[in-house]
Amino acid sequence: MTVQIRKTYRGLNHEMLCDEVRSLLQKQGILAVETESQTYGLPSGATQSRATLTLRGEPMPGEEQREYGSVHILGAPRDEAKMILEVNDALLPSEKLAAFEDDLDFILGPYEVKW
Numbered sequence: 001m002t003v004q005i006r007k008t009y010r011g012l013n014h015e016m017l018c019d020e021v022r023s024l025l026q027k028q029g030i031l032a033v034e035t036e037s038q039t040y041g042l043p044s045g046a047t048q049s050r051a052t053l054t055l056r057g058e059p060m061p062g063e064e065q066r067e068y069g070s071v072h073i074l075g076a077p078r079d080e081a082k083m084i085l086e087v088n089d090a091l092l093p094s095e096k097l098a099a100f101e102d103d104l105d106f107i108l109g110p111y112e113v114k115w
Contacts, residue, residue: 002069005085005101009111014075017083017108018051021071024103028096030068031056046077055087068092080113 009017022032036052055068069087076082087097105112 001089002086003089003097005083005097007083007104007108008113008115009081009083009108010113011079012081012108012111013079014049014051014073014081017075017081018053018073020107021073021083021085021104022053024100024107025055025071027103028100029058030092030096030100031058032071035070042077044077048077049075051075055085055092057091066091 018034022034025032032053032055034051035054036050038050040048040050042048051073053071053073055070057066057068068091069085071083071085074082089097
């Protein structure tokens with residue numbers, strides 16, 4: 001089954017969000033490898049950016065590296081960043097995911113838009 005965490009932030013650069021997500025996941029033993037990064041021009045001259053991170057676990061001896069899921073981050077020109085984290089909860093312990101989300105909320109909570 002897939003678990004999703006969705007967040008919207010204001011006043012936060014999307015690159016900082018990518019770096020913070022990568023760092024907090026690494027703290028939980030999860031590698032976040034950037035697999036795609038694109039920037040799009042807008043008619044106003046501003047740009048939008050999009051990044052995809054693939055989540056992988058530490059491989060066990062004799063096994064291949066497991067893929068847990070992905071993170072998609074979209075940066076808008078108005079200093080708004082959106083994130084969707086999707087993980088396979090059968091592969092990633094819920095404690096690690098909860099610890100990641102707690103750390104993310106503590107560090108970036110003031111920037112989060114509550115709907």
